[in-house]
Amino acid sequence: MGGGEVLISLDGVEKVFDVRRRVSLMRREKRQVRAVDGISFEVARGEMVGYIGPNGAGKSTTIKMLTGILTPSGGRLRVAGIDPARERMRLAHRIGVVFGQRTTLWWDLPLKDSYGLMRRMYRIPAERFARNMERCVEQLDLAELLDVPVRQLSLGQRMRGDIAAALLHDPDVLYLDEPTIGLDVVSKAKVRGFLRQLNGELGTTVLLTTHDLQDIEQLCERVMVIDHGRLMYDGPLRGLHTAGGVAESERTLVVDLERELPAISVPGARVVKVEGPRQWLAFPAGASAAPLVAAVAADYPLVDLSVREPDIEDVIARMYAGRG
Amino acid sequence: MAEAVAEAGAGVAPGAPEVPGVPGAPEVPERSRALEGVRGYGLIVAMWIRSTMTYRTSFFLATFGNATVQLLDFVAIYIMFSHVEALGGFSLPEIALLYGSCSASLGLADLLLGNTDRIGVRVRDGSLDTMLVRPVPLLAQVAADRFALRRLGRIVQGLGVLGWAVWALDVAWTPGKVLLVPVMILAGAAIFAAVMLAGAAFQFVAGDAAEVQNSFTYGGNTMLQYPPTVFGKDLLRGVTFIVPLAFVNWLPALHVLGRPDPLGLPGWVGYLSPLVAFVAFLPASLAWRAGVRSYRSTGS
Ligand SMILES: Nc1ncnc2c1ncn2[C@@H]1O[C@H](COP(=O)(O)OP(=O)(O)OP(=O)(O)O)[C@@H](O)[C@H]1O
Ligand SMILES: [Mg+2]
Numbered sequence: 001m002g003g004g005e006v007l008i009s010l011d012g013v014e015k016v017f018d019v020r021r022r023v024s025l026m027r028r029e030k031r032q033v034r035a036v037d038g039i040s041f042e043v044a045r046g047e048m049v050g051y052i053g054p055n056g057a058g059k060s061t062t063i064k065m066l067t068g069i070l071t072p073s074g075g076r077l078r079v080a081g082i083d084p085a086r087e088r089m090r091l092a093h094r095i096g097v098v099f100g101q102r103t104t105l106w107w108d109l110p111l112k113d114s115y116g117l118m119r120r121m122y123r124i125p126a127e128r129f130a131r132n133m134e135r136c137v138e139q140l141d142l143a144e145l146l147d148v149p150v151r152q153l154s155l156g157q158r159m160r161g162d163i164a165a166a167l168l169h170d171p172d173v174l175y176l177d178e179p180t181i182g183l184d185v186v187s188k189a190k191v192r193g194f195l196r197q198l199n200g201e202l203g204t205t206v207l208l209t210t211h212d213l214q215d216i217e218q219l220c221e222r223v224m225v226i227d228h229g230r231l232m233y234d235g236p237l238r239g240l241h242t243a244g245g246v247a248e249s250e251r252t253l254v255v256d257l258e259r260e261l262p263a264i265s266v267p268g269a270r271v272v273k274v275e276g277p278r279q280w281l282a283f284p285a286g287a288s289a290a291p292l293v294a295a296v297a298a299d300y301p302l303v304d305l306s307v308r309e310p311d312i313e314d315v316i317a318r319m320y321a322g323r324g
Numbered sequence: 325m326a327e328a329v330a331e332a333g334a335g336v337a338p339g340a341p342e343v344p345g346v347p348g349a350p351e352v353p354e355r356s357r358a359l360e361g362v363r364g365y366g367l368i369v370a371m372w373i374r375s376t377m378t379y380r381t382s383f384f385l386a387t388f389g390n391a392t393v394q395l396l397d398f399v400a401i402y403i404m405f406s407h408v409e410a411l412g413g414f415s416l417p418e419i420a421l422l423y424g425s426c427s428a429s430l431g432l433a434d435l436l437l438g439n440t441d442r443i444g445v446r447v448r449d450g451s452l453d454t455m456l457v458r459p460v461p462l463l464a465q466v467a468a469d470r471f472a473l474r475r476l477g478r479i480v481q482g483l484g485v486l487g488w489a490v491w492a493l494d495v496a497w498t499p500g501k502v503l504l505v506p507v508m509i510l511a512g513a514a515i516f517a518a519v520m521l522a523g524a525a526f527q528f529v530a531g532d533a534a535e536v537q538n539s540f541t542y543g544g545n546t547m548l549q550y551p552p553t554v555f556g557k558d559l560l561r562g563v564t565f566i567v568p569l570a571f572v573n574w575l576p577a578l579h580v581l582g583r584p585d586p587l588g589l590p591g592w593v594g595y596l597s598p599l600v601a602f603v604a605f606l607p608a609s610l611a612w613r614a615g616v617r618s619y620r621s622t623g624s
Contacts, residue, residue, distance in 0.1 A: 017620060056623075060623075060624075064453070064621055067456070067457050068456060068457070069453050069456045069457065069619075069621055070619075070620065070621055071617060088456060088457075089357075089360065089459045089460070089461065090459075092457055092458055092459035093459050095457070097457045099453065099454070101624060102450070102451065102453065102454060103454070104454040104457065104458075106371075108375070109371070109375060113371065113374075113375065116371075117367060117368070117371050120367045121364060121367060121458060121459060121460055122459060
């Protein structure tokens with residue numbers, strides 16, 4: 001974190017939704033949903049933070065409060081020194097927002113026109129606009145798309161267009177709510193590469209939510225896990241493995257044998273799954289795989305093998321389940 | 325507040341990488357909200373006009389069609405007068421004065437703010453989110469969204485009918501009465517706009533209240549085309565003292581025509597329309613603010 005200037009700070013922030021549910025034809029029941037339930041954290045300038053959690057955890061609600069879309073029900077919140085809900089428009093110049101689920105562009109306009117309108121709205125000086133456009137167009141591969149109305153863009157194309165739009169005014173903070181949802185492998189790689197460069201070269205602070213842990217693995221040193229509106233973990237990604245009482249994680253050696261065999265026996269590992277000639281052997285993440293491979297090859301007809309790194313998804317799933 | 329400003333003004337932190345052109349704080353000129361709103365409105369409107377102009381033919385067809393439909397509307401009244409001498413004691417030119425002025429007023433309000441009647445949909449599907457993260461007041465964005473120049477049709481028709489009325493009327497024009505005609509149109513538009521704003525605010529609470537709003541604007545317009553003398557006293561009181569539609573054209577027009585108000589209000593009340601419009605905007609804009617504050621987006 002480097003002890004830099006604090007750009008985002010939350011102190012006991014809450015958001016409660018009143019929801020009315022029809023219980024029967026006549027009766028309606030009023031209920032409160034504590035979407036965000038007393039969250040506190042700080043993000044320093046230049047950080048790239050992953051904000052993860054299961055469906056309905058309160059991630060999007062947090063982001064909407066950080067952008068000024070929603071007014072918190074309680075707590076204190078500041079972004080670049082601004083109270084988002086009270087000074088939404090002033091904040092708008094300092095932040096960029098990408099909603100994976102919803103475009104911020106004008107549906108019927110060609111991308112180019114949307115960008116032109118943004119330039120005027122945000123009063124972006126012509127030369128800075130040109131520079132940012134050039135960078136985004138090149139790195140996000142937008143050249144072919146500039147004349148296409150947004151509604152005709154594919155999901156991945158639109159997402160890239162949206163990311164560019166969020167950055168033309170050089171925001172200090174970029175919020176991304178599921179920026180890789182529905183993207184194919186190539187598009188995901190492109191988006192990740194772009195974000196890494198943005199954060200690395202321009203020092204833009206990034207807060208991103210995702211359900212794809214590869215996003216986090218490849219981009220974020222720091223991750224926050226939220227569940228039921230509460231912060232469950234805040235720290236380095238590596239620390240997640242041991243966080244919350246979850247056992248030290250394991251790596252997996254997958255071996256393909258010549259033929260189907262009963263579960264093999266190798267010292268230092270245990271078979272966790274057998275499927276035809278393929279077997280899965282779990283061993284401590286800290287141990288080396290080499291002696292294990294040698295042992296298998298010595299005693300069994302080995303055809304092929306691969307090693308799987310500890311599965312964060314798994315760890316987190318266990319973490320969620322533990323708190324359920 | 326002061327503290328927030330100080331923090332924001334802190335600029336680039338010591339630890340931040342020095343990149344040319346990347347702002348610690350892109351200094352946003354402090355301007356009044358209203359000015360920012362007008363500017364943003366203008367930008368968005370200009371963009372929509374440019375984009376409609378790329379399909380020039382279809383624009384002209386739409387505007388022409390719009391004006392024709394409007395004109396047929398007045399033709400219906402014209403035909404009616406070939407069978408009767410007067411309606412509620414009003415002659416055809418007198419009715420045309422009412423008709424033309426409220427058409428022009430509604431047309432103007434509709435051109436400028438007409439899209440607010442769809443805000444309920446945006447509240448329900450959460451698409452206001454994207455507008456709330458832009459540096460332009462929400463109202464300006466909502467009002468300018470899909471700005472439709474073809475709505476000029478109604479204004480043109482209204483002014484046309486009004487022009488004919490003024491020419492055909494047998495009125496002793498005084499400077500006051502001459503002045504009252506444009507004032508009536510502008511103040512009328514402002515009153516309609518206030519009603520639209522209040523209606524839009526109401527849609528934050530009741531997502532499908534567009535019909536309620538339309539019944540006051542378009543419905544009100546239809547009512548105002550006819551002389552107040554054909555309506556009951558209770559209705560007249562309602563549209564004079566509660567939802568002040570009577571000030572759109574009835575009261576000023578009655579003064580121009582030198583006719584008494586059915587409710588017995590003195591003639592100079594006709595000059596109060598601008599004041600009434602101003603007063604109407606107060607509750608409407610308060611309601612709008614409350615509405616925006618109550619916005620809760622959607623769960624996905
Ligand atoms: N506008 C709303 N009205 C009522 N309840 C809401 C609203 N928005 C969110 N909620 C509720 O608040 C909780 C948190 O929702 P939120 O959208 O923040 O979750 P999330 O972490 O973004 O989930 P996901 O991963 O599915 O996007 C959920 O229980 C949701 O039902
Ligand atoms: Mg979400």
